[in-house]
Amino acid sequence: MSPRKYLLQNVAPYGGARTSVLLADGVIAAMGADVSDDEATIVDGRGLVLLPGLVDLHTHLREPGREDAETIRTGTRAAAMGGFTAVHAMANTTPTQDTAGVVEQVWRLGREAGWADVHPIGAVTVGLEGERLAELGAMADSQAQVRVFSDDGKCVHDPVLMRRALEYVKAFDGVVAQHAQEPRLTENAQMHEGVVSAELGLAGWPAVAEEAIIARDVLLAEHVGSRLHVCHLSTAGSVEIIRWAKSRGIDVTAEVTPHHLILTDELARGYDPTFKVNPPLRTQRDVEAVRAGLADGTIDIVATDHAPHTREDKDCEWAAAAFGMTGLETALSVVQETMVDTGRLTWADVARVLSETPAKIGRVSDHGRPIAVGEPANLVLVDPDVRRVVNPDEQATKSGNSPFRGRELSGCVVATFLRGRATVLDGASCDEDVVVRR
C-alpha cells in the first residue's frame, strides 16, 4: 500500500500568502496555487496557518518508571495534538536516562509509538546525583544520537562538574541544558519568594537562586568556549543576564515555558497544587520580562516542560504535591495568545521559537526545516481564529494537571503531519493503527 498523499489547499505558510502544498512520499512534493493531485486527500486550509512541525526541547514522557502518569505513547500523542512532530524526552526517568541502553530504549519506544519523533535527553550525571559524569559519549554514539544533556529537575550545581560537562560534550557537538536552581537557596522551597509567599506561609523560592546559577554558567561557558542552554528561565533578572551574555558573544540559548509567559504566583493563593511548578510561577513583572525577552530574541525558544503527574500526586496539600504541569496540548495556544495576538511575534517568529531554533539547539536535522519543496513533510496546520476552552479530561495526555483547565485560549491545531503522515486531522488524532503501521 503506497502512503497517502495530502493536498493542503489555500493554506498560509507562516501566516503569509495563500498557496497549496502537496505532501507525498514523506516530503513536500509541490507547492503553488495550481498544484493538484487526483489521488491526494484534500485538506481545506482556508484561514489556516501552516508552520513547520513543532519541536519541543523539554518534555517529560515519564517512561520508563512512571507509566501511571504518562507513557511514550500517550505523551507523543499529546505532542501530536499540540502540533509537535519531535520532542526531547527529559532524562529524569526511572531508571535514569544515563546510559546508552536506556536512551536507546526510549528512542525505540518513540519510533514504535509513531506519533512524534522522540529524541532522548541524556543525564549529565549518573542518576542525576550531581556527583560524576554519566557516559555522555556512549549516549551520543548510541542509536539515539543524544545531543542534549540535562539533569533537569535537578541542577548541576557543582561548578567543577558543570565545567567538565560543558567541555566534554564539545567532542560530539552536544549541549548541556541546565536546570538553574541553586539547591541551598531553595531547600524545601514551595513557591516564588515574594509578597504572596510571605502571606501564604509557603517557603520562598528566590529569583536569585535561578539567576546566580545562570550567571555562573554563562561565565563558565565563556571560559571554556562551550555552548550552554538554559532551561525554563522564569525571572526578569535571568532575562537580563542572558541578554548581557549574548551581548558578550557567549554561546548561550535560553527557553521559556508557556506557563511562565502567562501565569503568576497569585495563582498559589488557592493552594491548588496544579499551580505548583519548578521553577515556580513568578510575578507579573517577570511575565512581562520573559515576554519582552522572547520578543527581542534574548530568549531563543519556547519549550513546554510538559510534566504530567497522577491525580494522587496533585490531589493533596500544596507541600506534599509534585512540581509540574502539562503543556504539550496548550503551548501553541499560549504562545499565540501572549505573543501573536498581542503583535509581539509573527507566525514566522513562532516557527522560529517553537520549531526551527529548538531543532537547531538539539541538532535535529530533519525537523524545523523550511516549508519548501523537497523538505521533510513535518508540518502543522493551525486555526488561529477559534477560541477553545481547555478541558484536560479530553486531552491525549494521561494526566489532568493542566493549569488551563476551564480557561479559554486562542487557536487550535487542525492537523499535524509527520513525514507526510497525518498524526492529527480535523483536530482529532488519527487512527492509531494507521500511525503505527507507518
Place this chain on the structure above:
Amino acid sequence: MKHLLSAADLSHKQAVRILDTAGQMAATQAREIKKLPTLRGRTVVNLFFEDSTRTRISFETAAKRLSADVINFSAKGSSVSKGESLKDTALTLQAMGADAVVIRHHASGAPHTLAHSGWTHGAVVNAGDGMHQHPTQALLDAYTLRRHLTGAGDPSGRDLAGLRVAIVGDVLHSRVARSNVQLLHTLGADVTLVAPPTLVPVGVEAWPAEVSYDLDAAIDTKPDAIMMLRVQRERMSSAGGGFFPSPLEYTRNYGLDARRLAAMPEHAIVLHPGPMNRGLEISAEAADSPRAVIVEQVANGVAVRMAVLYLLLSGSGATTETNETKVDA
C-alpha cells in the same frame, strides 16, 4: 461564616462579634455548671497532624463545654508525611458525620485544601497550618488585649482602635504573627514587627505593619502590648537555617528581660502564645511578672474557641429557625 481558615477572612464586624460572643461564653464559664447544651448532638473532630497538646485540649474543652461530641484524631507519624492521607482521613471523618473539623497541619494551606476539596461537608476550623495562619490564636490575643487595654466596663462592641502592639521574634516561620498582623489591623490596632532581619519574610512590605530590627527602640515608642513569639533553638544551627549566631546573641538583642520589661509603659501587657522558651525569647522575670497575661491567654483561648464553634455550627441552625418563623407567619 462557613469556615475559619484565616484571620484575613474576618471582617471587622465578624471579628468583633466573635470577641463579643467569647465574652458571653467566658461569663458562662464563671458559673458552677460550665456546660451549655448548645451543640448537643453535633460532632467536632480534632484532626491533628502535628503535636499540640495545648491547642487540642483547648478546642476539646471548648467543644465539650458546648455539649458537642468530640473525636480526637491524631494523625501524626508514619504514613502521614505523604499528602494522600489528608484526603483519606477527611473522607473517613466525613463518613463519621463530622459537623466541624478542627485541623492542625504542618503544611500551609492544608485547612484551605480540606475546606475546598469536597472531602468534607463540615465546617473547617484552622488550628494552625504550617507557617500560614492560626486564627483562633489571633482571636484570643485580641480578646485578651481588648479586656486589658480598652478601658473599664464591659468591652462588648469595642475594637482595638489606636492600640499599639509590638510582635517580637521569629516572624518568618510564625503563623501566629501572620494571623495577628491581619486581625489586629482589621480591629484598628497599629502593629510593629520586631525581629532580626533574617527572621522577617521577603514580601513583608505588603503587610499592614511596621518592621523594626531594634527591640529597645520599639519599646521606646511605648507600645500598649508586646507579644513575644516562640523561637526554636534549632533555628540557629546551620541545618536549621542559621538564622542567628547564637541563642545568647538572640536573647541579648530580642529577648524580653527584666530591664526591657521595666522600660515598657506601666499599663503595657506581655503576651506569649506558648509554649515559652524561658531564657531564650523571654526571661523568667518577664514571664512571671504581673504584667504577663500568658496564663489568662489560655483561659481566653477556651472562650474564643467556644465562640467560634458556636458561631460556625449554630449559624445554620439559626438560619433554619428564621425560615421556620417565616413559614409560620
